[in-house]
Amino acid sequence: MIPSQSNSFSGSVITLYFFLLGSLVLRTLASSRLHYCRHDQRDALLEFKHEFPVSESKPSPSLSSWNKTSDCCFWEGVTCDDESGEVVSLDLSYVLLNNSLKPTSGLFKLQQLQNLTLSDCHLYGEVTSSLGNLSRLTHLDLSSNQLTGEVLASVSKLNQLRDLLLSENSFSGNIPTSFTNLTKLSSLDISSNQFTLENFSFILPNLTSLSSLNVASNHFKSTLPSDMSGLHNLKYFDVRENSFVGTFPTSLFTIPSLQIVYLEGNQFMGPIKFGNISSSSRLWDLNLADNKFDGPIPEYISEIHSLIVLDLSHNNLVGPIPTSISKLVNLQHLSLSNNTLEGEVPGCLWGLMTVTLSHNSFNSFGKSSSGALDGESMQELDLGSNSLGGPFPHWICKQRFLKYLDLSNNLFNGSIPPCLKNSTYWLKGLVLRNNSFSGFLPDVFVNASMLLSLDVSYNRLEGKLPKSLINCTGMELLNVGSNIIKDTFPSWLVSLPSLRVLILRSNAFYGSLYYDHISFGFQHLRLIDISQNGFSGTLSPLYFSNWREMVTSVLEENGSNIGTEDWYMGEKGPEFSHSNSMTMIYKGVETDFLRIPYFFRAIDFSGNRFFGNIPESVGLLKELRLLNLSGNSFTSNIPQSLANLTNLETLDLSRNQLSGHIPRDLGSLSFLSTMNFSHNLLEGPVPLGTQFQSQHCSTFMDNLRLYGLEKICGKAHAPSSTPLESEEFSEPEEQVINWIAAAIAYGPGVFCGLVIGHIFFTAHKHEWFMEKFHRNKRRVVTTSAR
Structure with missing residues (x-):
């Protein structure tokens, strides 16, 4: 009996096993069958694909799987509903679509879409109102494009939205009252646009499901609601870089879930008051910088035990740092710079990771x-x-x-x-x-x-x-200016591959800059100031030939056409974000540069004892903005090659022994606004360029043989001299600077050949040489001989 029962039981188990296995296979097959993409969905997606200028021979990698021969539910970026086969999610982030969204786009035929992510797709133009027809959307991400127009009226119709991400575009317009329909919204990021708002109070309290709010970098000019305690899910609150006004938003800090608050860059004012903030608060990052908060730092800030980051910089805070700050046992980053704080710096701060207390009145440790x-x-x-x-x-x-x-x-x-x-x-x-x-x-x-x-x-x-x-080896800036260092020129610094700025001004450095056994110049130097020292000697005609960073523009260097007017040296990103600063003579005035513009190129050799010719190779430095060689003993003519410096803004050659004419082509330098040729031995006419004719008379003073100064100085003050015949005023040959460029390009071998050639022609072809170079013989011979 027992064996028989056992066999029967085993048979039942085996039967049940195969039954369940068969059911699972059938269900899988059925499910797979239902998963097939519907043809209307496939056609809508292909229609959407063809709206963008993607080459069929080189389709976007993410869209290469989009074709009629495959199931659209398996296309990259596409997710379908398991039962209906309708497309419910489309994620094409970082696919370069390079076009606008058309009102009749196939995209808007996907009526069951719940997730639409088109971030960083190079989309541009206005977003059509058809977007409002995708009524089932719960997640919409159009961030990091170049989209424009007033999009929020259409978005307000999407009352199922939980995530709305429109940041880093150029959207504009006021936030409509209908925006309050989005009661399910959990994450809202419309930062870095041009939205406007004058009354935040009628919108924010209605968005009670919000956990993350980011409206930074817009044109909001409003107060914050007086009562925000209803936003009981809020964790992230960012209203940076707007024009919010009013007093400290006390009610915000009663929200127990709050973790991050950024109020930086607004016009909030008055004392900092946290109200009934709980010691169990989760707030760990608080940024109130760049407002108009005043009064002392409140003692009870120590109650926010969870704080890790605290930034109160750029306000009007006064008094000492409260001793209670030592109770913030989790604090790692503290910034109190640019206030009017005073007294003692608490010793407890030395255990933090970053401490920024600059521009205050602290006097002891x-x-x-x-x-x-x-x-x-x-x-x-x-x-x-x-x-x-x-x-x-x-x-x-x-x-x-x-x-x-x-x-x-x-x-x-x-x-x-x-x-x-x-x-x-x-x-x-x-x-x-x-x-x-x-x-x-x-x-x-x-x-x-x-x-x-x-x-x-x-x-x-x-x-x-x-x-x-x-x-x-990583050094970019070395500034030892205005000390009493007595040393020769540190030519050994030429081996530092990243050195961009070298400032030795106002010390007791001495000797020559140039030695035969040392290669010419600094390849990566952008700014050098060795003024007011005791340097002496001559400079080789090729001295500046290897200063490549002053030859190449920032755009050429980066292979980009992006503007660099707002780039500054020393800004390296999150790991090192401190800008370099310096002081130098700029446009005749000692100027403090709190930040050094990335594009700025400058040479200041003034106030030394250099003599001989100004090197012709200076004309290769086409990115140079400032050149100051004043207060030396340079002789001979002003190099014609200076006319190649098309970005030059300020030129000072005063207090030398320069002779000859001011090169006529300098008058075509459109950016040259400040110049000084005074106290030299110059002669001939002053160039007629607008920049020259708008200078002060002192620019040319003590050059007794200069003429054409009547408009600049007035007839009573213009020096009287007899104009030389026009043939006397012949510009130096352009071949001088071309010869230097050729020498640089073809190396020392060609240079030696040119020297030998010069000796040959000097000895045997003197008449031809004179006919070819006219009155420039002396300068060409000098250039070659060196």
Whole structure:
């Protein structure tokens, strides 16, 4: 009996197994069969594909699978409903569509679409109102395109939307009242557009499902609602870079779910009051920068225990940093710069990762616990532009992971300690300018290969430049200006592959810039200021021939036609975002550049003892904006090659011993607005260009044989001289600069050949040479001989 029952039971189990297996296979086949794309959906997608200029021979990789021979539910970016076969999701992000959305587009035939993602597709033009017909949409992403027009009226019809992402376009228009229909909206990002709004209060309280709100960088001019406590799901709140007004939005901070708040770049005012904020708050990133908040930093900010990032910079805050800030045990990043804070800097801050306290009135350091000085945490410390004094803070030497240190514009004195070597391995920026540091610049840069910027200008440093700087292979800026350093020109810096800015001005440097055994110039240098030193000697005609960064424009360098007027040197992105700064003579005035424009190219050799000819090769530097050779002893003619400097804005050749004519072609330099030729031995007519005729009389003073100054100086002040015959005024041959360019291109062998050729012609073909070059013989011979 028992064996029989056992066999029966086993048979039943086997039967049940095959029954279930068969059912599963049939269900899978049925499901697969239902999954086939409907023909009308396929045709609508193909119609949509053909609306864009995609070559059939080279289709977009993401659309290559879109063809009639395959099931559209398996096309890339397409998702279908398992049962109906209708398209419910279309994600073509980063596919280069390069066109606009037409009102009759096949896209709008996909009536069951729930997800439409066309971000970063190079779409442009206005979005048609047909978008409002896709009534089942729950997710719409058109971000990062070039779309225009008033899109929100159409979007307001999509009352099933949970995510609306329209950022980084050029949409405009006011937010309509119908926008309040989007009650299911959870994520709203319309940042970086041109939307306007004058009353946020009638919209925001109705969007009670919001968890993320980003309206940054628009044209909103409104107050925030007085009561936002109803937004009980809100986690992210970003209204940066608008024109919001009113007092601190206290009710916002009563929302328990809130984690991130960005109010930066508006016109909020009054004291900072957090209201009934709970100690259980989840807020970890708070940015109130660049507003008009005033009064002290509230003591009860310490109640927000979850804070990791706090930015109160660029406001009107006063008083000391509250001692209660030590209770913010999770705080890592603190920025209080550009306020009117004063008193002691709490020692508890040295355990943070980034501390920015610049442009305040702090005058001392508080005591710190041993844990705050363990050297494991701090990466950025900016104490610039305060009233801090005394010797260099030695505790900084314990910060082994520092990336940026700024002690500039304070009252520090004494020597820069050798122990700073301990903090240079990761260092990218070291700014000690405008203090009273004295002694030698220590030899601490052996391991500083990541250092991008070193600025110790406006101190009392002496001695020589430390040779360990040769290890700073990433260095872009070196500024030791306005000290009392006595050294020869650091030609060994030519080996630094990234050096862009070299400033040695107002020191006691001496000697020649040029030695026969050293190659010409700096290939990557964009700006050099060695003015007000004791440099001397002549410059080779080819001295500037290898300064390639001043020959190539930024656009050519990057292979792009994107404008660079807003680019600044030293801005490297999230890891190092500190701009370089400098002081130099610009358009005759000592100018502080808080940021150095990326396109700026400048040479200032003024106030030295150079003599001989100005190198013809300077005419190769077509991107040069500023050239100052004043206060030297240069002789002979002004090089005609200067007329090649089509971007030149300021030219100062004053206080030399230059003779001959001012090259007529300089009058065609349309950007040349500031010039100075005074105190030379120049003669002949002043060029007739508008830039010359609009100069002040002092530009040409003390050149007794110049004429044509009646319009500039008035007849009573114009020097009297007899105009030379017109044939006396012959421009130097363009072949001079062409010869230099050829020499650069074909190398030393051709150069030697030209020298030998010169000797041959000088000895045997003197009459031909004179006929060919007329009155330029002296300059051509001099150029060749060197």
